[in-house]
Amino acid sequence: MQKHVTGLVQLVDVSGARPRAQTVWPTVVLPKSAIEAEIERLADILRPSNGVRASAVNHPMNTGPVPAYAPGIAVHMQVLKPGEEVEVGMRNSSLVDMCIRGTGGVKVGGKQFAVEKFDVWNTPSMETQIYRNDGSDLFVRLSYSNAPLLERLEVHYVDDEPASTGKKYTEAAEASAAGAGPRARDVAKPIVIGRDGAQMLGYEWLVDIDTVDSQPLLWPWKEVSPHLENVHAMDLGYTGRHLYVLYNPATGRRIGTSHSFFATIAKVPAGKVDRPHRHSSAAINYIMWGHGKSVVNGEKIQWEEGDLHFSAPGWSVHNHASREQGLMALTIQDHPLHIAMESLLWQETLKDPILKLGSNRGPDTNLNTLRKAA
Ligand SMILES: [Fe+2]
Structure with a gap:
């Protein structure tokens, strides 16, 4: 049911306004x-x-x-x-x-x-x-x-009767997959504007976007877990993270598991302490095994096997540490979404510059040095 708008559209004077302080959700x-x-x-x-x-x-x-x-x-x-x-x-x-x-x-x-x-x-x-x-x-x-x-955004489309409209969507999707004929946009030639890359495109370009095959993919634990030994065995002085991303090629350069999230599985050796860092992506850790502690925005917090830890509110300085057992954790972050929005800010250590990942080259780890020493 559509609501009737009763108030008037207002004009809000934001001249000289200071940026709004962000509300940080605590860990x-x-x-x-x-x-x-x-x-x-x-x-x-x-x-x-x-x-x-x-x-x-x-x-x-x-x-x-x-x-x-x-x-x-x-x-x-x-x-x-x-x-x-x-x-x-x-x-x-x-x-x-x-x-x-x-x-x-x-x-x-x-x-x-x-x-x-x-x-x-x-x-x-x-x-x-x-x-x-x-x-x-x-x-x-x-x-x-x-x-x-x-x-x-008030655009969450949910169809709980997939037999009706959902079926229409599926049929249309199958028909479009089968249609490999000429595209109307091919004849809507781009118009170059100026010399810096600006163009004008016809409507056909807006509605017929290049497609990416998006499939459900499975990462069975039986196949994933043996590889985690590689990251578990890495030197404690490694400046990266002891993890693998579960990569879905449909996400391309945005290195995601879905188009919005990456999932990583870490197997962290005992006694590892990450350096404090921050990123605009938010992170949630599910502790699969082991235990450890974090400092997030100055707040100390401990966690152990089976806990679900909201571990990094966006742009909060944080670091995590394993204890005497080491740990395994699934981390979900809305990192690919931010790359798509050009909003993924990243600061690898507090001494490093703030980078816009996806536009700026990202930080290097000491992986090369460790490999040579091995
Ligand atoms: Fe982090």
Whole structure:
């Protein structure tokens, strides 16, 4: 229902106005015990009519319009009991998921795969999704979505009846994939303006954009985990991070797992202390194993296996440290989104310059020196 606008459009005098101070969401930890208790509670409720047993993690500073753990990142715990199956409608938000308990079947669009603990996969926008618990334990996944930003923009398209409009979308998508004929934009020749690269383009260029094949991809833990030994074995003096990005080639130079988020899995040796740094992307860490501590905006915080840590509010100085066990963690950051917006500011150490990654060359690590010494 469209609301009637009752007030007048106002003009706000911003002449000479100072920049607005940003509201920093403090670092917080959702402990494993709270996650486990919520999973059990979701398993005990009467099955909702849409089949979705889920809880959204909400940061205490969030002002909505939907629950979110970082301003642009939602984290939902999705639970299915043995034998349950749920179909989720199409939406223009996209997901990165990690299975944290049990086993299940996942069908995204026309692709299906089985998942188990610590498997990670991405779900492109506008795909039908079916999840099935074919095991004997609860099937639980942490699902990270860029929906909070779309909700803030008031353009989160959600179709819970994929059999109707969703089907029309799918048919149109298939037809466009099949259409390899000449494009109208090919005859709408660019007009060069001046000598610095400015151009004028016809409408055809606006609506017929070069496409990128966007697929659901799976990173099975069985295949990922042996490679983590490489980063785990690296010298404590390594100035980079002991991790791998789960890279989806559809994201190209923006090095993402989905078009909005990257997922990394770190395996950090014991006694590692990162240097304080900051970035405009926000970060959420799920501690898969081990324990450690962080200093974020001057605030000390500890975390351990099974905790969900809002570990880096955008542009907050922070560093993380492992303790005597080392640790493994899944980190989700809205880094590719920022690269697309030309807003990814990065300061590798507080002595280094502020860089705009994607436009400025990024910082080097000492990887070359370490490789030569090995
Ligand atoms: Fe960071």
